[in-house]
Amino acid sequence: AAPDVEAADGTQALPVPAAQISQAVQAVAARSVSGIAARAAHTAHAAQLGLPLDIPAPNRALNWRFSFDSFVVGPNNELAFAASRGICRETLSADTLFLSSGPGLGKTHLMQAVGRALCEVSNRAAPRVEYLTAEEFATRLIAALKAREVDRFKARYRDVDVLLLEDVHFLQGKERMQDEVLATVKALKSRGSRVVLSSSFAARDLKNLDTQLVSRFCSGFLAHIDKPGFETRRRILCEKARLHQVMLPDNVTDLLADHIRTDVRQIESCLHNLVLKAKLLNRQISMEMAWEVLGHYAQQEVVMDFEGIVRKVCEGFGISPKQLNSRSRKREYVVARNSVFYLARKHTDLSLKEIGDRFSRRHSTVLKGITSIEREMSRETPLGRQVTNTLSLIERNGRITYP
Incomplete structure (x- = not known):
């Protein structure tokens, strides 16, 4: 029997057959399933294209890692x-x-x-x-x-x-x-x-x-x-040590500031490893411990002139200077040559044009090569890791073993 339905005003409405109710419920359910399927298809299509379904508004609460307060100011910056x-x-x-x-x-x-x-x-x-x-x-x-x-x-x-x-x-x-x-x-x-x-x-x-x-x-x-001077490097170490909540002895600070001269990331990495080692061994940071960690970064001050960079890159990539300077487009030659461009710009005062002249290449070729190496090193690919490891070993102590 069809149920009686009371209207909004309290009067008795006409009875609705049960079969009609069943059909209405099935229709609503079908529309719901259809909508879900359509949304799923749209989601899958968007995923294939690599585009988010809903592009969010500019984020006002991004996870900012750095602030002005933690930036160490020096003559270089x-x-x-x-x-x-x-x-x-x-x-x-x-x-x-x-x-x-x-x-x-x-x-x-x-x-x-x-x-x-x-x-x-x-x-x-x-x-x-x-x-x-x-x-x-x-x-x-x-x-x-x-x-x-x-x-x-x-x-x-x-x-x-x-x-x-x-x-x-x-x-x-x-x-x-x-x-x-x-x-x-x-x-x-x-x-x-x-x-x-x-x-x-x-x-x-x-x-x-x-x-x-x-x-x-x-x-x-x-x-x-520009690159930071000794005093700025020293202040960077003190600031990072403060953030790590550790006491860094003055002689250790001077040692690290004097030997790590390439860039701020190297300074931070060296200090981070020193702090971790001290915590793992449950020991105070000492000069002996600092020298041990420093050995992974710079056994001694390595003056990287252009000729030395070429020689070390050739050793690392297993090629000759003639092959390095050739017009061949073999991948290992190109990667090695771009590595020289990258290291020469980072560790020497040569301009892009002067670096290019050493290889009979244009200024734009040097710039493109450096960009290519930086992009490769930022990627988690076998080639990217290989290049990163090789250049890191060159920069740390001048002695390299090709991975």
Whole structure:
């Protein structure tokens, strides 16, 4: 029998046959299943394209690892530090900041410090901040093109208050990506937004880039970071030791600051290993322990001149100087040659042009080779690990065994 149904006004409604109710329930269930299946198919399609279903709004609570407070300022970086603080406080009379330096000298620290400082503003609504590398920007653009979501992509990056874009040298030779970055920077500047860029190379050294894009890079404030001197390295060690909550003896601090001269990452890594060793052995940090750890980084001060770099790279990659300088495109020759470019730029005062002249190569070839090596080393691939290990051994003590 069909149940009686009471209407909203309390009157008795007409009875509804049970069969009709059953059909209605089945129809609703079918529509629900159909909707779930459609959403699952859409999710799978988006996953295949590598594009997130819902592009989130610019994140105001990113996990910033660095801040201005933990940045050690010295003669080598004080201009870059002041400019970065200035663009946050709007005291810098430019809406674009271009930071450049060799690897491991503080570009990423300052970029993240800018983002963190802006996101912690409390006297007004937090600004919309986007932080990513140029390679990530390109990858997301490709995914958006495949998914026909370009308008959505543009809306995400052109409607922010601050864009923090790292490693813009990755854009060299990639015209489609350059066009999009140029359009994005133009759109941001027209709405009064701020742009902070970083690169391993000075803006003037970038090649195979649209002249308008280079002009945009140079239109703001340019700040270069040099290698830290002894006193700055010493203060970095003291600051990192404070963060590790350990007491670092003065003689140990001097020892590490005197022997680790390449970059800040090496200093941090050496100290981190020293602290871990002391904790594992439940011992106080001593000169003897410091010398043991230091042996993994630099047995003695290695002066890496160009000829020495060439010799050690040839030994490490098992090739001759003639093969290194050849026009062959064999992978091992190219990787070895790019490794020389990378080490020569990092450890000598030679310009990109001077390095290229040693190999009868153009300035742009050297720049491209260094970019290629840096990208390879950042990837967890067999070749990337092999190159990283080889170059690390060269830098640590000048003696290498090819992995």
